[in-house]
Every structure is written in C-alpha cells, then in structure tokens.
Amino acid sequence: MKVVKFGGSSLADAAQIEKVQNIIQEDEQRRVVIVSAPGKRNSEDDKVTDLLIALGSSIQAGETDRDIYKKIISRFRVMTEELGLPLSVAEKVKDTIDEAVEMVKDDSSHALDALKACGEDGSARIVSAYLQECGLQASYVNPKEAGIVVRDQPGGALVLEESFDQLYSLRSRNEILVIPGFFGFTPEGELVTFSRGGSDITGSIVAAGLKADLYENFTDVDSVFCVNPMDVDQPKELTSLTYREMRELSYAGFSVFHDEALIPAFKEKIPVCIKNTNNPSAPGTMIVSDLPERESHVVGIASDKGFLNLYVSKYFMNREIGFGRRLLQILEDEGVSFEHAPSGIDDMSVVIREHHLPPEKEEVVVNRIKTELQVDTVMIEREMALIMIVGEGMNQTIGIASRAAAAFREAEVNIEMINQGSSEVSMMFGVKSSGLGKAVKSLYRTFFE
Template sequence: MKVVKFGGSSLADASQIAKVRSIIEADENRRVVVVSAPGKRRGEDTKVTDLLIQLGDSIQTDGTMDMDTYMKIIDRFRTMAEELALPIGVLETVKDRIDQAIDLVKEQSNNALDTLKACGEDGSALIVSSYLQQSGLQSSYVNPKEAGILVCDQPGGAIVLEESFERLYGLRERNEILVIPGFFGFTPEGQLVTFSRGGSDITGSIVAAGLKADMYENFTDVDSVYCVNPMYVESPKQLTSLTYREMRELSYAGFSVFHDEALIPAFKEKIPVCIKNTNNPSAQGTMIVAELPERESHVVGIASDKGFLNLYVSKFLMNREIGFGRKLLHILEDEGVSFEHAPSGIDDMSVIIRDHQLPPEKEQVVVQRIKEELEVDMVMIERDMAMIMIVGEGMNQTVGIASNAACAFREAGVNIEMINQGSSEVSMMFGVKSSELSSAVESLYRTFFE
C-alpha cells in the first residue's frame, strides 16, 4: 500500500487534477490520497488558504465579509468543478461548508478560524474524490474525523494524539481509493483544529504511519530535492537519497519541500518517503529513508533562512552563577517567546530567536527584565540575522568540515556572527548578516559540491 500526498501546486486547477488522476491510475497500490488546498496557478496568483485567511480576518476586523475575497474562493472551486464536468452537488457542498465556517467566525465560535482555513483542503478532497468516481475509479471522500485523526486542542498548531494511529489502521479494510483532506484533525470532543501552515504534509505522514504503508509518496512541483536553494545557485545538484534526520534538518532551516515536523510519524514507523513531481511523475525523485550506505561526501545539503535575531547577554563570571541560563530562558517563557538556539561562553550567552517572536514592544519588556532580574553587564539585540546550515550524516566524524566552511566564508568576504554545532551529528549552523546570505551560500556550494 502507498499513501500519496499531493501539494497545492498539484491541485491548482482542473488540468493539474487530471494529472493527479493519471498518477493514481498508474499504480494500483496508491490507495490512500491526502490533498492540500488549491495552490497558485501562476506567479501572481493567491493560494486558496491565503484567501480564506484574508476572509476570516476581514470578518473579525469589522464584522462584515469581504465579498471580493469570498467570490474569488468560490470561483476557484466553481471553475475546477465546471472544467472537470462534476455534478453540481459537489460545488454546492463545498460552498455550503465555506458558508457554515463563515457563520462560525461571525458568531466568534471556538476555533472558527481553523474551521474556515480547513475549507481549502476539504474542498480539494471533495472535488478529487468526485472526479475519480466520475473517471470510473472506486473512490470515497473521508473526513479526518471519520479517518480517526485525533489532535490536541491547540488552534493553528495541532499535535496528533497517539490513539489516532490505531484508529487509522482500520482504513486498510476498505477497498476503494480514499481521499482525505490534509491540514486538520479533530479533538476527542469533536472540535476541528488545524496543524501549522504546510500541515498537509503532516497529515500525509500521520496517515502513512497509521496505515503502516509500504511507501509515502509526496508529489510536489520539483523533480527532486536540491542540495541548495536554486534561488542562490543556478542548476544545483539534485539529491536522489537522504536520511530522515538530514531532511528534517534541511526542512527546519529553510527547505520548502517539507514542513519540518512532517516526517516524524513516518520516521517512527521507518516508512520510506519519496518526493516526486506531479508534472514529471516518471522522474526518479528523492528517497528519504532511515539509513543510507556510506557516502563519499558527508555534506549533502546547504539550507538557509532569514528572519532571525540574536539576543546577546554578557555578565562577568556567568559560568559560576548557578541557574543563570534557566533564569534567562524563564524570562523568555514568561513573555511567550520561543527560542531556536542558545550557544554560550564563560561570560556571555546568545539566544537565537525568530524575528517575529520578539516585536519591538515585547523586546522592551524582555530587555528590561533581563537587566533588572539578572543584573547583567550588557544585553543587546541584533536583528537582520540569517542562519545557514550545512547538513549530512557523519559530519561530526569527518575531519575538516568546519575548516572548509570557514574558508568558504572567508573567500566570500562574509563574517561569521555565530557558529553552533551543539549535540547534532548531522548539521552545523552559522549565523551571518541577512545582506550577506546569498554570497555565503554560493561560496559554500562551490566548496562542498563543485
């Protein structure tokens, strides 16, 4: 059995959905399909999920609905349904569910925005299942509640509950092709809750793990994973294989192919994952597995991302003050700030934070508390930081990786603001100024891949 997940670009319009049907028909083992909301049809287009969020925000702002945004959403689904010649009842069902979600937002019901955001994936699943039926395939729409996907009540950041996997296994008894909307689940009390953005990948992985599938195929719009962002390097090397740990590190640090949490359920069940291209399904793709044989090169990828800041704290004899680090992180916890990395020295400590976690008004409160409660010599915040991560199994056992990376930064004329390997065996992270990100990544690529 294969669980197949199709991303937003694979479901953007009727012609893409026709490709999805062909892919499913080509392999009788593709019995369970997880779908995202319709993505962009062209560069200037807007994803349906973004339109739903805009619609919800407009209702919450002044209590009235933005009819222009509403009609854009309905027209997206209407166009697909008409071009695929689906029964009129399919579009009516999609529209009714959107209207019901809008009413919940107007009533300010619990998790109403999550219910509205989920209408993109739900609409995709209704249309795809109907189209498969019309094409002569036995197919059924399966709501996540019916499938057994139970999650905690954490709007916009749901976490799957363990009992989901046993419930999902029961779907193996069904013989038709099952189409499940991604991105959301239900609490044990029946409340709809969404995962974080990109969460359809999480659903796909959860379903594959619950069904104990032989393979989880994730169809997107690229032939394979590249070793570096093509935005920085022209025609970069394609990767035919990765380990779960390598892919998770790359996803966390800016690779857009996978949500960084998506592989965890598949990883636990040791289910191989294959990334493939909807527009070129015969391409080899990239296999993601638990373990790989020995490679000639230990660096397999370079990931990067902007939007970080460095909270730098200095205090003489910090290393002798028991509990200093705990107290510093407790202040961040009190103020609702999550951190990414915390490299430290004898008298100083840096905390790397996503920029959006610490807006200016919250920054003032955090800085003042650190000064008063920890009696530090200096506290400073440095914004416009970028993180670059080089990733590969066995790097910590390979001589010269850090030296080669440092030489690459030197050749690019880029100063390293922060370096951190910590306890990771598969990655090494560097902090640089955002303005120097491109030249640093190009130089690292030349060093490790050319």
C-alpha cells in the first residue's frame, strides 16, 4: 500500500487534477490519497487557503468581503465544470463554506479553523468525484470518519495516539480513499487545523497509521536540491536523504516540507519519496532511516532569515547554578520559544525568530533579565540569518568546519556565531541577513563544485 499526498500546486486547476488522476490510476498500490487546498495557478494568483483566511478576517471585522467570497466559490465551480462533474459537487463545497462563514459570523469557537479547512475539504470532494467519473472506485473520507483525533489547539493541532489504531482499520476498505489534509477532530468533535503546511502532516499521520509501504509526496519539483534554487542556479539534485537530514533541512528553510510534517512517518520508519506531479516519471528523492552510501558527508545547505540574537553577559555566570534555566524561564513566562542557545563562561546567546519577540514584548523581557538576573549586559541584535550545513556523520569527518570558515572568508561575510553541539547531522552559522546570499553561494562552491 502507498499513501499519496498532493500539494496545492498539484490541485490548482482542472488540468492539474487530471494529472493527479493519471498518477493514481497508473499504480494500483496508490490506495489512499491526501489532498491540499488548491494552490496558485500562476505567480499572480492566490492560494485558496489565503483567500479563506482573508474572508474570515473580513467577517470578524464586521464587513464580509463579498468579492473574496465569490472568488473562492468560483475557483471550485470552474474546476467542477471543466472536469465535467455534476453540479451537486460544487453545491456541496459551497454549502460547507457557507456553514463555516455562519460559524464565524456567530463567533463560534473553532469557526476560523472550520473556514480554513474548506480548501482541503473542497479539493477532496472534487478529486474523489473525478476519480469516480473516470471509472475508478473512490470515496471521500472525512478526517473524523478516518479517525484523525487531535488535541484542541486551534491552528496548531497535535495528533493523539489513538488516531493510529483507528486509521489502521482503513486498510480493510478496497476503494481509493481521498482524505482532506490539514485538519482533524478533537475527542469532543470540534474541527481543529494543524499549522500551515498541515496537509503534509496529515499525509505522514495517515501513512504511519496505515503502516504503508511507501509515502509519496507529490509537489512541483523533481527532487530535493542540495540548496535553494533561488540562491544558486541549477543546484545539485539529491537522490536520497536520511530522516534526520531532511528534518534539519526543513527546519532551516527548505520549503519542501514543514519541519514537523514527517515525524509520524519517521517514527514508523516508512520511506518517503518526493516526486513531481508535472513529471511523475522522474525518480524523485527518497528519504529513509538508514544512511545511504555516499562520497560526501555534506548533503545540503539550508538558510533562513528573520532571526535575532538575545545576548546576555555576566561575570562568573558559569558559577551561578541555575542561571541558564532562569533565563529560559523568563522567555517561557512571556511565551517566547527559542531556536539555539550557545554559551560561554560569562555569556550566553539565545537565538529567537524575530516574530516571536516583537518590540513590545522585547522591552518586558529585557527589563526582567536586568532586574531578576542582575546581568552586566543584555543586548538584542536583529536582522540575523542562520545557515546550516547538513549531513550524517559530519563530526567524524576532519576539516568540515575549516572548509566552511574558508568559504565565509572568501565571501567576505563575518560569522556572528557558530553552533554544532553534539549533533552529527548539522552545523549552524549565524550571519547578518545582508550577507546571506553571498555566504550560501560560497558554501555551495566549496562543498558541491
């Protein structure tokens, strides 16, 4: 059995859905299909999820934007017409959207999640109806029916363990099952969405629950590249990665997956293959648990902007038992999560995503650190970028750090911080955002050319 997930670009219009049908039909093992909401048809277009969020915001502001509403309904209606589906399919999608709109107007709990989920739900109804139209046995399966039970955290749901046993029972069904991604239901029956990129999370959960032989994730690229193609022209394609390498790359800016998306599949050691809907014959990239044989220990370079460095200095910090815990406790009290925390004898840096520490919260955090920890210096440096070089077994290979440092020197970019810790998989460098592009290009030349 294969679980197959299609991203938004694969479902953007009728022509793409026809490609999806061909992919499903050509392999009888593709029995469970997870779908995203329709994505952009071109660079000027809107994703349906973005339109639904904008519609919800307008309703909450007291002025329902009818133009956005009509645009959403039109996207689904045009697809059903071009695919030759019965009018009842488009009407069912519209009814679901209208119900969610009324929930937002009534200020019901979980209403915005219900509205955001309409994109994936609409895709699933259309894809299942089109498969039937093409003579295949197929059924739309709501996540509640599938047994996807989640914790009640709107916009950030976490799957509950009981889901996996319930999902396994789907193996007994013989037809092709089409399940909307992005959302599940609480034990009390409330619809709750995962974080953005949540359809990947659903796909991984379903693959784990069904104990699938393979989880195929179809997107709009032939494979994972060793560096973002926006940073380097025609970068090297990767034929295989380990789970840990993919998670590090995803976390640090790779847009192929949400960084938490594959964890359920990883835990069950289910191989994952990334493939291209527009070029399904390409082999894609396999993500596996065991280390593939390869010549180089560096497989990828990931980078991301939007970080800040909270720097704290105090003489004899190393003798002050509990200092680090109390510093991080202040961040926890103020609802601020951190990414890295390299430290020295008398100083400690905490790397935080900038949007987690807006200026108004920054003032509170800094004042608490000064007052409660009696530090000599506390300073915040914004407009930071992180670069990670990733590969299994790097710490067993002599000269990786020196080669990386030489690449930064060649690019004339100063390293603000470096952190490897005990990880065998990645090495992190902090630089000013302005030098990110030059540094990534230089690292690519060093490790891949």
